[in-house]
Amino acid sequence: MAPDRLSKLPDCLLQGILSSLGARQVLQTTALSRRWRHVWRGALCLSLDIDQREFEAASTDHDGRSSRSVELEEWARVDDFADSLLLLELDRRDGGDGLPLDLDSLRLHVVDHLQASRRRLPLHIKWLEWVHGCLDRYRPAALEIQSSYDITVDLRLMGFRSDLSRLKTARLTGILHSGGLGDSVCPQLEHVEFTSCAIGFGEVVTSPTLKKLVMDRCWRRGDMKQRAPPLVDAPALTSLRLVLEFQGIWVFRTPSLVEASVRSTRRWVGRADEYQLLCNLYNVTRLELSGFLALEKIRMKRGHQDLPKFHNLTTLLLDECDLTGEVYNMLELFLNNAPNLEKLTLQNCKLPQDWTESKKMCLNLKFREINCHKEGDLQQVDH
Numbered sequence: 001m002a003p004d005r006l007s008k009l010p011d012c013l014l015q016g017i018l019s020s021l022g023a024r025q026v027l028q029t030t031a032l033s034r035r036w037r038h039v040w041r042g043a044l045c046l047s048l049d050i051d052q053r054e055f056e057a058a059s060t061d062h063d064g065r066s067s068r069s070v071e072l073e074e075w076a077r078v079d080d081f082a083d084s085l086l087l088l089e090l091d092r093r094d095g096g097d098g099l100p101l102d103l104d105s106l107r108l109h110v111v112d113h114l115q116a117s118r119r120r121l122p123l124h125i126k127w128l129e130w131v132h133g134c135l136d137r138y139r140p141a142a143l144e145i146q147s148s149y150d151i152t153v154d155l156r157l158m159g160f161r162s163d164l165s166r167l168k169t170a171r172l173t174g175i176l177h178s179g180g181l182g183d184s185v186c187p188q189l190e191h192v193e194f195t196s197c198a199i200g201f202g203e204v205v206t207s208p209t210l211k212k213l214v215m216d217r218c219w220r221r222g223d224m225k226q227r228a229p230p231l232v233d234a235p236a237l238t239s240l241r242l243v244l245e246f247q248g249i250w251v252f253r254t255p256s257l258v259e260a261s262v263r264s265t266r267r268w269v270g271r272a273d274e275y276q277l278l279c280n281l282y283n284v285t286r287l288e289l290s291g292f293l294a295l296e297k298i299r300m301k302r303g304h305q306d307l308p309k310f311h312n313l314t315t316l317l318l319d320e321c322d323l324t325g326e327v328y329n330m331l332e333l334f335l336n337n338a339p340n341l342e343k344l345t346l347q348n349c350k351l352p353q354d355w356t357e358s359k360k361m362c363l364n365l366k367f368r369e370i371n372c373h374k375e376g377d378l379q380q381v382d383h
Contacts, residue, residue: 107143141168
């Protein structure tokens with residue numbers, strides 16, 4: 001038998017390796033040898049990752065779909081495992097004194113069939129109760145919830161019922177976010193990511209400490225359409241990344257914003273919303289825009305404000321944007337309204353028929369890289 005070199009590594013190194021595994025896999029390492037019986041505890045004190053896919057029941061019906069009883073069994077396995085894990089850790093603490101564990105991160109991955117949360121509301125509520133218990137016991141600095149269906153997560157309500165005082169990072173994917181994030185429940189919040197989430201309330205984020213925000217392909221819940229747009233009020237925010245696939249739904253109050261990246265897929269994004277968003281990003285120093293239409297097409301209503309001065313802007317990247325337009329040429333307006341612009345990058349953009357004046361203005365910049373689409377051909381302009 002080959003020698004066990006892995007077990008000779010120090011606990012701190014082994015725990016760092018194990019922290020990248022799911023909680024169930026970590027616990028299974030206790031069967032390797034006596035040396036491994038207690039290594040897992042230190043790993044889970046760093047990071048706890050519970051993935052429902054590890055508990056999927058094997059039996060399915062003749063169509064390959066899990067029956068109701070099998071689905072209930074899967075949820076029961078997750079619940080039993082999580083409860084057992086809590087008891088094991090609490091028993092280690094002087095007979096279970098109930099002190100929080102202060103995890104670096106808590107990651108939850110939930111999978112289910114469409115409409116499952118509505119079909120099994122009592123079980124769904126039980127799962128949310130268990131999440132509240134995890135937050136109380138572990139007080140994570142980072143929380144990540146991934147869902148393959150519209151599970152409802154209300155972090156504001158969680159903050160009233162659980163301890164989110166250490167939470168600095170929240171990554172939410174595929175959930176119905178129904179309660180906002182505020183400084184009263186998340187006083188140390190710095191980094192938030194929403195991916196493919198439904199927004200079911202008026203206030204998205206109100207935080208004086210938030211520094212980075214990502215909103216990727218999020219949308220408003222149907223019954224919110226007639227209400228005011230959700231608000232992002234983050235005076236300390238320095239980095240913003242948006243992927244717009246639906247109607248523009250955000251109002252931003254971000255006076256300290258340094259860099260912004262906005263991609264418009266133009267599937268259900270209103271043209272006027274694109275223009276209004278541009279006007280709200282006037283204070284950034286670095287701006288990346290992708291998929292924007294010509295300004296003449298998105299600046300449709302009379303009385304629209306002119307594009308403001310971008311006094312702080314030093315770096316501009318335009319990707320797959322339409323830079324044509326006789327009256328409102330996006331490129332020329334940026335060149336005229338960004339007096340401190342130093343670096344310009346154009347990638348796969350549509351140029352106007354005659355862009356001589358814009359080209360002369362580009363020559364005055366310190367750095368420029370232009371690779372654009374013009375009259376059916378790709379032109380490489382090297383300066």
